[in-house]
Amino acid sequence: MLRNKRFWRSLPWVEIGIAASVLVILCAMIGLIVLVTFTPIGSNLVAEVFASATPTTTATSPATPTPVPTTTPIPTDTPTPTLTPTSSPTSTPTNTPTRTLIPPTRVPPTNVPPTRVPPTDVPPPTNTLDPATDASLFLDNISFDVLNREVNTTTWIIFRFYVHNNRGFDWDYGYLGVEIRDADNGNHFTFHASFINSHFAWNQGLSWEDHVIISRPGHYNFYLILCYSPKNYTCDTPGQGQWQILSNGIFVTVH
Numbered sequence: 001m002l003r004n005k006r007f008w009r010s011l012p013w014v015e016i017g018i019a020a021s022v023l024v025i026l027c028a029m030i031g032l033i034v035l036v037t038f039t040p041i042g043s044n045l046v047a048e049v050f051a052s053a054t055p056t057t058t059a060t061s062p063a064t065p066t067p068v069p070t071t072t073p074i075p076t077d078t079p080t081p082t083l084t085p086t087s088s089p090t091s092t093p094t095n096t097p098t099r100t101l102i103p104p105t106r107v108p109p110t111n112v113p114p115t116r117v118p119p120t121d122v123p124p125p126t127n128t129l130d131p132a133t134d135a136s137l138f139l140d141n142i143s144f145d146v147l148n149r150e151v152n153t154t155t156w157i158i159f160r161f162y163v164h165n166n167r168g169f170d171w172d173y174g175y176l177g178v179e180i181r182d183a184d185n186g187n188h189f190t191f192h193a194s195f196i197n198s199h200f201a202w203n204q205g206l207s208w209e210d211h212v213i214i215s216r217p218g219h220y221n222f223y224l225i226l227c228y229s230p231k232n233y234t235c236d237t238p239g240q241g242q243w244q245i246l247s248n249g250i251f252v253t254v255h
Contacts, residue, residue, distance in 0.1 A: 137244070138165065138166065138167050138171070138200075138228070139163045139164060139165060139166060139200075139226075139246065140164050140166045141162065141163070141164040141205065142161075142162070142163050142164075142224070142246050142247065143160075143161060143162045144159070144160070144161045144222075144224040144246065144247035144250070145159065145160050145161075145250070146158070146159045146222050146250045146252055147159065147160065149250065149251065149252045149253065150252070150253045150255070151214075151252070151253075151254055151255070152254065152255045153213075153214065153215045153216070153217060153254060153255070154213070154215075155213070156211040156212070156213060157211060157212050157213065157214065157222075157252060157254075158209065158210075158211045159178060159209070159210060159211070159212075159222060159250075160207075160208065160209045160210075161194075161207075161208055161224050161246075161247075162205060162206065162207045162208075163176075163200075163205065163206050163226075163246065164204070164205040164206075165200035165201065165202060165203060165204055165205070165206075166203075167200070167202065168202060168203075169202050170199055170200065170201050170202050171199060171200055171230075172197070172198070172199040172230035172231075173195075173198065173199065173200070173226060173227060173228055173229070173230065174196070174197060174227040174228075174229045174230060174231050174232040174233075174234060174235035174241065175191075175193050175195070175196060175225075175226065175227040175232055175235050176193070176194055176195040176198070176225075176226050176227075177191060177192050177193040177194045177195070177210075177224075177225065178191070178192045178194070178210070178212065178222055178223065178224060178225065179191050179222075179223045179225045179245075180192070180212070180214070180220050180221070180222055180223075181220065181221045181223070181249070182218065182219075182220060183218075183219035183220050183221045183251060184218070184219055189214075189220060190212075190214075191225075192210070192212045194208055194210045195208075196232050197230075197231060197232050214252075214254045216254065217254050217255055218253075218254055219251065219252070219253055219254075220251075220252045220253075220254065221249035221250065221251055221252070222249065222250045222252055223245050223246075223247055223248075223249050223250075224245070224246040224247040225243060225244070225245050225246060226243070226244050226246055227241045227242060227243050227244075228242040228243075228244060229241045229242050
């Protein structure tokens with residue numbers, strides 16, 4: 001009896017327990033494999049196990065934005081003016097004009113006289129001929145007249161004249177105008193030049209109207225006078241200018 005007890009005590013119970021546990025586990029696994037493989041119940045069970053173990057994705061709807069309250073303006077009695085847009089003017093293209101070259105037309109010099117600048121420092125004419133003497137030397141059909149022969153000191157004294165060039169060519173002259181002399185003593189009073197440094201065209205006439213103002217009361221004689229010298233500076237030199245009186249004197253009274 002004692003020998004049997006010793007025998008059982010001497011057995012490796014721990015190792016036997018472990019081996020038995022492993023054997024039970026192996027048998028259980030073999031049984032599970034047979035169950036899953038050869039029975040429909042096992043297949044459904046495995047499918048349910050895997051389905052429960054697989055995580056599912058739950059679709060969520062996108063967040064709906066929360067509407068922001070809007071401020072409603074309180075109507076007032078005064079209407080707000082509205083700006084009405086105006087259309088910008090549209091430029092309409094125009095046809096570019098074509099320049100046409102027109103040959104210049106020769107204008108006789110007598111029709112476009114130079115600017116009349118009455119000199120203030122012209123000396124009294126010298127070497128003058130007698131009235132109407134040799135007036136046909138270069139000019140003919142000469143006429144001279146004063147329209148208003150009795151005036152006051154603020155009135156225009158209007159005169160007219162006409163001369164015609166009877167020379168067969170154009171020629172220059174220094175002065176053409178009116179010399180005014182004091183009728184009481186015959187002395188030179190003033191000279192009014194209608195044309196300075198101009199010229200007569202061949203076979204052309206010159207008709208002109210002009211005026212002067214005499215601010216000193218008195219009696220005066222008006223003469224149409226010409227300086228034949230071609231330049232006014234020659235006419236201004238005493239003893240050199242070729243002056244000629246073209247008309248008789250016309251008596252004028254200034255009050």
